[in-house]
Amino acid sequence: MRVHHLAALPLAWMLFCPPATAAGDSLTVLCASSGTEQALCHHAVDGWSRMTGTTVRVLPLPSDWGAVLPLYRQFLSARTSVADVLVLDGTWIGALSPLLLDIPPAAEDARTLPHPFTVGKRHVALAWYRDIGLLFYRRDLLEHYGLAVPTRWDDLQRTAAAIQDAQRRAGNAAMWGYVWQGRTGESLVCNALEWFGANGDALVSTDGTVHADTPAMRRGLGRAAGWVGTISPPGVLTYDEEAARGAFQSGHAVFMRNWVYAWALLNDPQSPVAGKVGVATLPRADGAGDAPDHAPDNATGVDGTVYLGIARNSAHPIQALSLLRYLTSEEVERHQAVAGAYIPARMTLLDDPSIMGAIPILRTLRPALDSPILRPIAATGIDYPRVSWIAANQFQQALRGVTTPADALGALASALGGLSQLGRWDSANRPTLPSSTIQDHTP
The missing domain is CATH 3.40.190.10 (Periplasmic binding protein-like II)
Known part of the structure; x- marks a missing residue:
């Protein structure tokens, strides 16, 4: 993307x-x-x-x-x-x-x-x-403070806060720990799915079953709501990809979530952070891959x-x-x-x-390309734009503190449940669309 x-x-x-x-x-x-x-x-x-x-x-x-x-x-x-x-x-x-x-x-x-x-x-x-969604980071700052690239969201939160606070004490008052895409829209849906992880929490599974309110999703959304105003600027809730890149490229953020396109722009000779940036797969959701009875959750980027x-x-x-x-x-x-x-x-x-x-x-x-997080596009078919719109609005409400993560996800699950019945997302009852093949058009 x-x-x-x-x-x-x-x-x-x-x-x-x-x-x-x-x-x-x-x-x-x-x-x-x-x-x-x-x-x-x-x-x-x-x-x-x-x-x-x-x-x-x-x-x-x-x-x-x-x-x-x-x-x-x-x-x-x-x-x-x-x-x-x-x-x-x-x-x-x-x-x-x-x-x-x-x-x-x-x-x-x-x-x-x-x-x-x-x-x-x-x-x-x-x-x-x-x-694929990726984590960009200030390699020079992590090396300066002797900190590792985070592999879990809680690790990112601690590392971002530590460097942000140290930089502000050193006089860099404009520094923030983490910038991402919080504006209501598809990019926010991508961010949220990455917070949730890929252990069945993809809003709608391939068979059409709604999974929009789970403990992992409540933890992920609640954690992100806590970032706003602490390690992320309040304005992050209006950020798209370019706004996040602008903040990071100007030297005002330690970490950034973005797409691959940002790499070349960040390292342009005219960029203030050229040569200072590293890239990694996004952190994993807490508990992902910890249970001995299932394979590690390597899916971190949408x-x-x-x-x-x-x-x-x-x-x-x-x-x-x-x-x-x-x-x-x-x-x-x-x-x-x-x-x-x-x-x-x-x-x-x-x-x-x-x-x-x-x-x-x-x-x-x-690793991220081999096992990406997939949005429920095929499962929801023609309804996906509405699914995304509803999800982004509920996520935004929770991030702004208008409602709790539990209430937002409960409302999302209810709305998607109703849509699933109307759209017949379950594979057994999903209507087969009439096909149109190349042969149909052959003179």
Whole structure:
């Protein structure tokens, strides 16, 4: 899940008013507005276009990804195709799955992690690149005070408080211990799931059972509420990824939770903390992995994989599938990793020397990439945006002290229980969506 903050041209105008000179058999691909991602997307698309002789138009998405899902719903529901291949944040796929074309399975799918995104029994998206929640820390400060990188949330709390207090005594009054994403939204849901751990506390399990109020979740949410105003600034409840990065990169925080994209920006030669930053997997929830009767809980970061899919109303499904397979090929993933530090989904590439050289933190990331925390997107399907909205609001209420963690999680469990009945999330009763395959579109 990259953070996209560069301006984009008005997408709706370009989609619904395509150039008059566009060829009738051309394809349209939607990529993010990030300059790096646009460049990589153009490079890959140009390679496929040269091989096939098919014209491809690449358009940028709006810079505010919150505006993309409604826009996608609008043009994917149209009778005529306005786009063929589109980049998909993982959180959108459940909601958009009825509007996406089925992707025929291939042997190479087993070599990627995550595997093709599946809703019901339909493969509707392929992983394009990986992302994962990480802990960034001031390596110089931990070394100065002789403290270890925390591996549990309680350890982080103690270490953050110790360094924050020592720095303030030394005259750095602006120092805080830990910054993260507390604004009501998807990023807060990611943070909360990381506080809870991966021992069955993922809000909704794969079989549709609601797990939204457990002792581990109450402990995690209560602990985080105690951070606000102590080791985290009160304003953290308005922070998104960029606000947290700004505080950390300016030298005003010891620890930060963020995505992989932050690494390059923090180490830019102009960054005040360049060369002073370390990265680690996020701390584990207390008790995770301690019981002798189950395997250690290695899952600490939420998966932020970005996918590619095909519009169900595409006029060129066979060509779109060919392009999709090329964009997720080993050749393209290798180039994206070396040129743009995008983590490949193909597991064999994670050990490639050239890629490890381009992404030096990859060795540190591997434990988190191998067993990420997954949001209940596939389990809740088209209801996931509402699930996320309800969860983020209840978490925010508890963090602000408006209600207790127990009451917030109880209300969340009740709300999700009602949604689960309406949405029939349980796998035994979940309705099967009508599939639309490449063969259905073959002349």
